[in-house]
Amino acid sequence: MDLTDILRAVKDGKMDLKAAERQALGLGFVSCSGIAKLDPHRKIRTGIIEAILADCKEPEDVVELARVMVAQSKRALITRVSEKHLEVLRAAFGGDKLDWNRRACTVVIHDGTPAPKTGGIVGIISAGTADIPVAEEARVIASEMGCKTIAVYDVGVAGIHRLIPELQRLKAMKPGAIVVAAGREGALPTIVSGLVDVPVIGLPVSTGYGAGGGGKAALLSMLQSCSPIAVVNIDAGFVAGAYAARIANMIATAEKLDIGEKRELEEEQQREEENKN
Numbered sequence: 001m002d003l004t005d006i007l008r009a010v011k012d013g014k015m016d017l018k019a020a021e022r023q024a025l026g027l028g029f030v031s032c033s034g035i036a037k038l039d040p041h042r043k044i045r046t047g048i049i050e051a052i053l054a055d056c057k058e059p060e061d062v063v064e065l066a067r068v069m070v071a072q073s074k075r076a077l078i079t080r081v082s083e084k085h086l087e088v089l090r091a092a093f094g095g096d097k098l099d100w101n102r103r104a105c106t107v108v109i110h111d112g113t114p115a116p117k118t119g120g121i122v123g124i125i126s127a128g129t130a131d132i133p134v135a136e137e138a139r140v141i142a143s144e145m146g147c148k149t150i151a152v153y154d155v156g157v158a159g160i161h162r163l164i165p166e167l168q169r170l171k172a173m174k175p176g177a178i179v180v181a182a183g184r185e186g187a188l189p190t191i192v193s194g195l196v197d198v199p200v201i202g203l204p205v206s207t208g209y210g211a212g213g214g215g216k217a218a219l220l221s222m223l224q225s226c227s228p229i230a231v232v233n234i235d236a237g238f239v240a241g242a243y244a245a246r247i248a249n250m251i252a253t254a255e256k257l258d259i260g261e262k263r264e265l266e267e268e269q270q271r272e273e274e275n276k277n
Contacts, residue, residue: 030072033064040072047249048242049145054107055080059088066093066109074113077144079137079238081105104136104237108144118146119256120248122241123175125166125192127156127182130207135181137237138203138244142179145245150175157187167195176248179240180229183207186218193227199247202231203240 009015029037035057042050050073052065062078062085069076078089082105089107090098099108108115122142126135132153139149150173155163170178178196180189181203189202202225204218212220215234222231232239 030068032068033061035061036065038065038068038072040069043073043145047145047246049077049141051141051238052076052078053080054078054082054085057085059085063088063092070109070111074111075115075144076109077141078107078109079105081107101136101140103133104140105133106137106140108140115144116146117148118249119252120145120147120245121173121175121252122147122149122244122248123170123173123178124149124151124241125155125170125178125180125188126151126153127180127184127186127188127205128207129154131181131183131205134203134205134235134237135179138179138181138241141238141241142245142248145242145249147176147245147248155188156182157185157191160191163188163191167192171196176251177201177244179203179244181205181237181240182222183215183218185212186215186221189222189229189231190225190227193225193229199244200227200229201240201244202229203237204231204234206235 006015006020010017010020029039031037039050042048050069052062052069054062066076066078066089086100086107089109093109097110097112099110124135124139124142126132135151135153139151142149150170152166152170155166175198177199178192179201180192182188183205184207186202186204189200193200202222204215204222206215208215208217219231219234222229230243232243
């Protein structure tokens with residue numbers, strides 16, 4: 001079904017406007033550089049932003065993809081950015097429209113338009129300092145999806161006393177979801193999940209060595225967690241951040257609807273009281 005068919009179906013009364021909107025958004029993509037089909041409507045359609053993975057792409061292609069994405073969506077998120085990619089991106093866009101996160105190896109190109117604010121809140125925890133780069137990738141993604149992020153780093157199980165005061169601070173901010181990045185034995189997400197009342201996403205990190213190194217032990221440990229958590233792939237910071245942000249944004253939307261319904265109810269009750277008088 002193309003756009004003409006959708007419009008005709010609406011005209012003939014065979015499709016309502018909401019269904020037509022969903023169908024039309026599914027048509028939207030932009031072919032670029034002969035190698036990619038960018039999906040600027042992904043955020044509207046699924047709640048998760050489109051991102052440009054720089055890894056395995058030529059720097060010039062990444063620049064062109066970023067130009068198209070900014071033209072379509074005001075902002076372009078690029079992940080797994082190498083030094084060569086960064087050099088070419090800086091030459092193409094300058095410094096004032098380029099936000100570089102050294103730890104996460106991410107770049108955001110924009111036209112000055114800030115990331116939207118949804119009201120969602122996401123907590124990001126890392127077990128060790130070696131886990132921070134992957135945790136930072138998750139944080140950047142959640143931020144670009146409109147969430148406020150709260151980072152708590154270096155609170156792993158080797159010194160679990162460090163976690164408790166930081167977790168109390170994090171809980172006071174009322175996050176909708178928490179990402180916990182951990183390498184080696186990957187025990188921290190299970191502990192956090194047993195102490196909080198919000199969804200926890202376990203993010204295994206490829207730190208650690210020897211038997212079970214490279215994140216394998218961390219992944220298996222999280223999958224065996226006795227306290228329910230969601231688990232993403234090794235070093236999948238993008239996936240963890242996007243999943244957490246999606247949960248947090250849904251909660252924020254629901255809370256706004258509740259506030260709106262409560263206000264409408266109060267106004268209706270006030271009108272009834274006025275009519276009685």
